Amino acid sequence: MVDQGSMAPQGRARMPRLAFLRELFARADQSSQGADIETARKLVGMLWGLSAVLAAAFLALATPDVPLGDAGWPSAILIVLLSVAGARWVFSSELGFGQLLMISYLGLAQTALLQWLAGGAAPYRALFLLWLGSGVGVHSARRGALFIPAVVGFGSLPLLYSSAPHTGIGILTDAMVWVAIGLALLFLIERVRMQRAAMMSIERDARERAEEAVKKVRGLEAVADAALAHLPFDELLSELLARVSRVLEVEQAAILLHDEERECLTVRAARGPGAELARSKRVPMGAGIAGQVAIERRPVFAESEGVAGAPPSVVWENRVRSVLAVPLLVEGARVIGVLQVGTSEGRSFSEDDTQLLQLAADRLAVAIDRARLNEQAHHIAATLQRSLLPSSNPEVPGLELATRYQPGADGTQVGGDLYDIVPYSDGRVGLAIGDVVGRGIEAASLMGQIRNSLRAYAMEDDRPEQVVERLNLLMHHWQQDRIATLSYLVLDPRNGHVTFATAGHLPPLVLGPDGSASYLEGGEFVPLGVLPFGGYTAGEAVIKPGSTVLLYTDGLVEERGMSIDDGLDRLRDAIQRAPTDPDAMCDFLLAEVPPNGAAGDDVAILATRLVPVDLTRLDLKLPAEPESLALMRRALERWLGTIGVPEDIAYELKVACGEACMNAVEHAYPPGDATFEVHAVNLGTGVEIVVRDFGFWRPPRAGSDRGRGLELMKRLTDSMKVVPGSEGTTVHLAKAVRKDGYARPDVERRHQVAGLEAPRR
């Protein structure tokens, strides 16, 4: 069996390729290649144990007392026992390949010793075969090959002492069999071993590649996680940055977005050391790595000094040594920003790293694009909403008005908040705020209807409770299943008188000039659309000059789980800390009060400040259009009344000033946003009024009403002067005011000014 099996591989190996042989023996340090030491130890140990057992068995075949006489048996038994002990020791030892080879030589010597003790009579050749296996099987070809002559040598020892007959042929055959078996084993094992080594290296490579791939996939998963899509935009950016940093093991990461107006990149999100400083920093196109990436539209890696000696990153300045940046591309070519990562230690990024970062960038670009679309949708909704709200606040003399509408954060949905300002021709102003229950286009359209109806009713009737009552009937009749809350408040800037009616809405809040705040009480009834009949009443109050009336919707104060009273207390506390300017006040309240910050419900605010009258002067700047004249009259009435000018003189001044303003309006070049100015000064003994326009003075034609206007001005004042100029015309009017009577007693004094009240229905 052995003979047959040995010849074939030997012939195959030797004949075709000498190169293989050379290669086989050239390897010096491959004793361990393809074999593992533990298996080798077990193999050698087993062989030793097996040879001990076989040797013990062979002892019975030939009595070991030939050369030593009586000491033969004990020696042989001692050797066998030592072999068993040695085998056990090898099994559990930490021996290296060299020591195992020594043991194989030792085993060979031991077998030869036993054979000598047995007088060469027993079949010890089998044991040699075992040790041959251990010698060439365990070791590399180079070391194992030496073992073959050793086996041949030890195996031939019986020639020296054996009494058995020997033939030259027999001995040669023996030796050749040993050599053949040895070589066959050698080549066979070496071949297996090389294949195994090759397989192991393939396996190792594959494992490494697999690990790389897993890492990459994990990274891809991390940045492509669908759950990210539900995050708000800014959170998405910072979460992606965190994941990119983790996967790429970098300290710093930043997202820069392209600002088309300024032609630069703005840092939108950053993390890692220096992030605070980096945030909202601007990087010109072409500057630093980010700018370079944005222009070249390809990933750029830079280390230490970066491009052209500048710090590698404008974003991180000197806090970074290695920077990798990739463009954020949409539609394949448009750069909307740059994603960059950096480390403070020198580091190179692999192709995989770059690919991963680019993938994150692509993902980011899509998210940013989508977020922009969302923002657009939101913008459209908000625009629709705004189209239902007054586009600008009217000028109301004596009042400063500010309004805010803040759409709810969740949405592309239109909210149902409404506010409106209705100026009355007598100088009073109606302030409305309301909230339609529900959201969406339906709520918005109802809001539009309520707003128009409110205006119509307000024009007909200036009593708030009547306006609200009519709206209620309208709602109940036409919008059976809809409910809305509303507050309507009419404020007279001349005396601070306030009338209001509330339909299920939150109470108006008044901030006094002394900084104290209180809610207006009274005038409350159920929301619009609840009851088929009326019952709305008016509440009344008088507010001091310098006070602010605040109307608002529940989004400002309501939060689930919090009582509305807590919200109202919160608002009252906040308004006492707020700036008095209505615009600033609105901003302050929006920032301070809503319980959920920007994430809550829609909020509408209307702040109206009753401006204290400056007793020394009045300055107005009004658009040069006929409608401004009434505004001028309201402002002048209020001012003249406050400084104590008797009503009839005030009336004459009002008419005279009205004539001057009419001239100004006529002089203005239509169309356009020309203005005119009215400056009135309290002289103590009288009043001087200057009306300026910025057009050309045109002399009145005889008999025209403008001639009549000049005549009226002249007659109603003590002095009147028209000064035409290249940049406009100035009309000076002056009239004395005597405290005890009229400036010009010669003019008929019979008539009594019935009052400046406008017609009330």
Add this chain to the structure above:
Amino acid sequence: MSPLARMEMRTEGGAIVAVVAGEVDISNAADLGSALEGAVPQRALGLVLDLSEATYIDSAGIHLLFRLGGRLTRRRQQLRVVVPDGAPIRKIVTLAGLGWTVPHDRTVPEALTNLRAEVTPQLGEEAWVSAPDSPYYF
């Protein structure tokens, strides 16, 4: 801005009586003028314009009255303006010299009486005229 002025008309004794309340200035004078002019039928004796409740009038309003008076005169009708002594615009109307061209009275009945005395009905003794009954806003 709510309307500055409000006008209501009625027919009385073969004439149109228009009550204008509120303020008349350049922003609404022209509209008010054409509304008044259009509201007086050919068969009416004339127009009695009650300005007792007018709180303000400026030269544009005065001009309107002059022009309206002229037009009606050419149509053989008459414009009479009612401005009581205590009316807010009394002084302005006086200063502007309206009385020289447009006759004015203290009350509406007085104006109607004077109107009937001065104007000959064009189509019989009691001409039937009617005016729109809903108010106008300016």
